[in-house]
Amino acid sequence: MPEVALTWLGHATFRFDTPGGKRVYVDPWLDNPKIPDGEKQPERIDLIALTHGHGDHVGNTIELHQQHSPAIVATVEIADWLRAIRGLPEEGVYDPNKGGTVDVDGVKITLTHAQHSSSNWENNTLIYLGEPVGLVFEVENGTKLYFAGDTNVFGDMQLIKRLYAPDVAVLPIGGHYTMDPREAAVALEFLGVSKCVPCHYGTFPLLAGTPDQLRELAPPGVEIVAMEPGETIEV
DSSP states (O other), X not given: OOOOEEEEOSTTOXXXXXXXXXXXXXXXXXXXXXXXXXXXXXXXXXXXXXXXOSHHHHTTHHHHHHHHOOEEEOOHHHHHIIIIIXXXXXXXEEOOOTTOEEEETTEEEEEEEOOSOOEEEETTEEEEOOOOEXXXXXXXXXXEEEEXXXXXXXXXXHHHHHHHOOSEEEEEOOOSSSOOHHHHHHHHHXXXXXXXXXXXOSSSTTOOOOHHHHHHHSOTTOEEOXXXXXXXXXX
């Protein structure tokens, strides 16, 4: 069975193709300043998964659903907001919460803890959209990818290792709103993964952490894969 083809689209937006042929988008902000022009209009989407409600993570979810009708996985509050306020249909919008797992055509998605916030604007009013989450994907060949979402490091990442044993961790490293490289290095110690893809850095000057800083601090044996926007790797 083929590997997972993971593509970074800038900021915290990723696309990956599963061994079974599913195309998954995580936090699809396709207007972010780093996305290549050729990636702004997807040719197809089977599944969108969201970590929290901020605009740089929900991104273009509503327009993409109108164009491609993918399944959507999000927390209860975000799912309710998308359906009741933004007009998405009930069918195909999955609404698990932390500790819950859904199986979407052979791709299993489990919601984990994250420490951040979650909100968005509706009619010029800031609305609360529940708690943020991380996402653990288990694809058809058993490979597990952990997308931490926006978070700082927290000790219960050790439970993510114990319960889900991800093969690769996608971690924010920019600082200010999320972990910086120092905290991300401790997260890698807790998670026990052999490979890390850093994200949520360099989009704006404020997100100043770098993969080289993480590489200097990471536990021995952990490969830090610093991707360029639009680059694809196999995991």
